[in-house]
Every structure is written in structure tokens, then in C-alpha cells.
Amino acid sequence: MLMNMAELNGRPVTPEALLTLALTNYGHFTSMRVDNQRVRGLDLHMERLVRDCRTVLGADLDPDMVRSYVRQAVGSVTGSFVVRVSVFDPAVEMAHPDRAKTPHVLVTVRPAADLPLPPLSVKSIRYERDVPTVKHAGLFGALHARRTALLDGYDDALFIGPDDCVSEGGTWNVGFIGEDGIVWPKADVLPGVTMALLQQLGQHHTAPLTLADAQGMHAAFATNTAIGVRPLSAIDDAPMATEHPALTQLRDAYLAIPGDLL
Template sequence: MATLDGQPVTPDDLLPLALTNLGHFTTLRVDADRRTRGLSLHMDRLVRDCAAVFGADLDTGRVRAHVRQALDGQDGPCVVRVTVYDPTVDVAHPEDADHPRVLVSVRPAGTATPPPLRAKSVRYERDLPEVKHTGLFGTLYARRAARRQGFDDALFFGADGQVSEGGTWNVGFLTDDGVVWPKAPALPGVTMTLLRQHVAHRVAPITLAEAKAARAAFATNAFIGVRALSAVDDAPMSVEHPLLDVLRETYVSLPGEEL
């Protein structure tokens, strides 16, 4: 069940979001002990994006209370999506949408470890890449096209040829110099931020050719943690590089924050 400001959501509540797609969100994995890695970063994102999209403040205490309520009766780890939008939005006057509300949805996280990811390079840059907004058409269109060609997802590069991010994940590369994160417009992911705080790395522009020449590559987000890439286009990647294990173990060892 989904809730809007703590109350069961109705189809009429969701219709403005479906028709306008003006909103932003964050997705977090909540473990069985009701703790979340990077919870403060998720809340910071919601506050920052609410100011950017709606010019409004957001009470993160209220958000956390709504998430706790939505988790009542749930067993095991869950994936929680918190979407912020204004149900009164009007296409003709989007400037009047300045009273955002909090939509919370929950689903089981599952326990299976996802296999390595085969990525298809796609020239694409999200609108406002620094905001985790609900405008997912371009991202899902690219993912659909990649999957219809036998890949698992899309890896984006810009008009300048620089790699930026994946469909719904950040990407990092392992080279002779260690961990390298692309310097390009991309979402500042929570998992990526946590790993940057704990694992030596550098940030540098990475062309698509350089990405394909890397020894290994990996995807990160709050749902998958760290997931190896097995290929970018026709270029195979090592899925057994020792630094991949370091990244995974580092992330898993990070303590969660209590909701």
C-alpha cells in the first residue's frame, strides 16, 4: 500500500503526478532492523531537491515518520520510495505548485544477488541531472532499447563523449590508478557518496573509449549496492577484480542509521 502524508493514497491523488510528472524522489533500502545506510544523505537529497523543484522547505522528521508508518507490519528488508509532489499542480500554471506532499511506497527488497551487468552505451543526458526527479521517460526509453538489444541497461555519455552515469545508477571504473569516478553531469548518488567517503579514488573525465579500456567497472545505487559490469558494448570487463570485493565489503560494513 502507498500512503500520501500518512493516509491511504487514492487514484485522484495520483492522477496529477501521472499526468504532469512534476516531482522528485529518493529510493532507500531499509534492512530488517529498520536501519538504512546513508539515511541522512537521502534526507538531504529530498530537502535539496524540494527547494530546487518547488522552492519549498521539507520537514525530514515528517518524512521519516511517514516511512516508519508505511513499514508497519512489513517483514524483512524493504525498498522504500519517497516521492515528493503537489497534487494540486496544473499544467498551465506549474509555478503555483508549491505545497508538496509526501508519497511513500514500499516493496520487498529480495535477497538474490544480481548478476554482473551488461551495459549498452547511449548518448543521453538527463534533464537537471543533479536532481533525482520523476521525469524518467528518457531513462526508461534508453533502458528499453538496450534491453531489446540483449543488454541489461544503458550507460550514458554526453555530446562531449564523456561517460556520466547509468540508467538508475552511478558508475565507477577500475584502472591502473585505482577507482575512478566520471567527472560529468550526473546524479550525486547516495551509495557513490558513501563509497567516496571511505575508499581512495579520483574523479576525472572518462571518454567512452577509456571506459571500455578499463580493467573493470561497477554500478552503484541504494538498491543494488555495488554491482560489477561484465561488459560495455562489446568490450568485456573483469568481474573478479580484487577492488570490486573491497568496494562491496566496504559498503556492506557501513552502519545503517535508524529511521
């Protein structure tokens, strides 16, 4: 299986071409789980790239071109893996991000874990991502929060915003199952593709949720393209149920989505 490869604008990438992304770290991306040449929410991933490119680079991005780069990188490989599409301008300088206007497309491939994944324990940490509605390359704060949680014996971090309400996780959206069904935090969060697909599967609503509200729910789950629907086993010192009929139904319905051909 093809793994751990990288192409920039459809060609093998050189270390020099990645220096700007490594040193300046100004760009955006989307990650897509590919299962036997199919991606759940493929159009939503392309819409995200186009939308974020306008925000980050002030430029239009051709989604058909992006798909062609992904198809070329993946080839005829079957099985499951994660494709990350990063968009940046190699000509940008630290002193002049305003000159970042020409999108280049970096496609990388890495292994994907088998689904479903075991539950996560999470530590609540006060943090809000910069420009939270954009899936940008600035991951320091999120990864530092994750590191803090890991060092304290948890699996990941759950962010608490400046309003003292739950928002999202380190690299995932969070949802809850309560008395009134499935609820998502009403907060400034990344509009996740997997979250959007799940919201199409039944009755969902959003509401502000304090940490105590979250800990009092029947169940909680993390979700993104790589992990699908993953239960939370604990929020801080509050245990959460990892088995619930609504949670099982949601996970199975998501896995049953056939996805779109690349």
C-alpha cells in the same frame, strides 16, 4: 511482509490523489533500501529530499516529518525492501508548474532483491538527463534508453554525454577500477547516496572518461541503493572483468555499513 503499499501524507492514498503525479509527472523522489529497519545513508537521503524540494517546488521540506511517514508505512516489518519517497504538489497544473509550491509526501514500498546481484551488460547510448543533479520524476528518457538497450540484448544503458564522455547509467551511478584505483566520471550526474558512501570508504578520484577510457578499465560497477555494488560484465562489445580484489573490497565494505535506524 508488508509490500506494494502506498500512503500520502501518512494516509492510504486514493487513485484521485495520484492523478496529478501520473498526468503531469512533476516532482522528485529518493529510494532507500531498508534492511531490518536500517537505511545506509539515511541522512543523505533526507538531505537530497530537502535540497531537491527547494529546486523543484521552491519550498522547504521537514525531514523529521518525512521520516515519521516512512516509519509509519514500514511499521515493525523486518527483512529487506525498498521505500520510495516521492514529493509533489497535487494542485499543480500542466500550464502552471510555477504554482507547484506545497509538498505532499508519497511513501511506497516494494520488494528488494538479495545482494549481491549478478553482473550487468550495458549498451552505451548518447543521452543526458534533464536537470541531472536532481532525482526527479521525469524518467521517460532514461527508461527509453533502457528499453533500447534491452531490445538489443543488453541489461541496461550507459549514458554518453554531449562531450562524448561517460556520465551515469539508467538509474545508477557508474564507477571504474583503473591503474590509479577507483575513478568516477567527471560529468553532470546525479549525486548518488550510495556513491557518496562509497567515496567515504577510501581513496577515490574523478576524471573525464571517454567510452574508450571506460572500456579500457580493469573493472566497472553500477551502484545505487537497491543494487549496492554491481559489476559490469560488458560495455558494448568490450568484456569487463567481474572479479577484481578492489571490487570485492568495495562491495564488502559497503555491505558492512550498518545503516541508520528509521
